[in-house]
Amino acid sequence: MAGLTGRMSTVVKAKVSKLLDRAEDPAETLDYSYQKQVEQLQNVKKGIADVVTAKKRLQLQETSLQQQLVKLDTQARQALSSGQEDLARTALERKNIAQTELQSLDTQVTELEDQQQKLTDSEQKLRAKIESFRTKKEVIKAQYSAAEAQVKISEAATGVGEQMADVGLAMQRAVDKTENMKARADAVQELEAAGTFEDITALGPGEDDIDRQLKALSSKSAVDDDLAKLKGEIGAGGAPDAGQLPAGETDPGAGEPSKEQSA
């Protein structure tokens, strides 16, 4: 035992032998194994449901972050057109963070989709093996002497057991990944709770702890770029202190001021 197979085989075999613990009366063992298999299949289904739930949660957060992005962008524009550059900068910094989070959520949702697909495939395979086992056990019961049946049962049950163990490992991986993502999602929620994505105008410029963290965290140059861009957009229009958010009224043919990002 070694190399690649080393630990994996050990883990799998340990699980399989658990399944075969009750190898006294062959017929009984068969039925017991089968019952265990069906139970396990239910667990797999539940595992898939958990992954789907985790995915939905992340998707909800994505939607919320997307709304924050729009809001922070609007706030940055408002701040700048009323001459509060510091405030605009803070808003853009927060927008930057939200954007980074959004990208990472995107990756995670894709990853979860992948896991979900894999688990669904595994479930189908396991189901097929169990179904095959069900047929086989009747044949074994009918056709073999007790001693022979013992051997046949071990073969069949080990085979199905291995499949089950494999699905078990896949589940474990999915759960681990989901846990990681949950931690990540919680972190985003904490940011939200800490007011990171809150209404920036309700806050004095750069005085709380979050702001200091924000500045450390966010990519400064990206924010500088954003700010310069926004200045260009708003400044070019020479927006008077109208205090309204669509400040770029002199833009030629910019139909939807709040969505202008093309120029």
Add this chain to the structure above:
Amino acid sequence: MIVRISGEDQYRLQNDLHERLNQLDSAVLGAIDADDEAAFKAAFSELLDFVRAKGTVVEEDEIETSDLILPPDDITLAEAATEFTGEGLIPD
């Protein structure tokens, strides 16, 4: 010989492919020892691809026990390092 790729399928391979499998395995272990992520990915993919290319998939309603079990294709070097122990691929 039956080889399972964890999370995928079981494959039926000719017994005389043992040696080649062992070679491919050595390359994977070498990459792990060298802590070389890129080399590990390449070597491990080669091993899996070899099994997929040379083997025929065991049907879903067939019940077979594997002679060896390979980790899932998305395993990382770090995971692999704790998973593998360093001897040959084929248990004897």
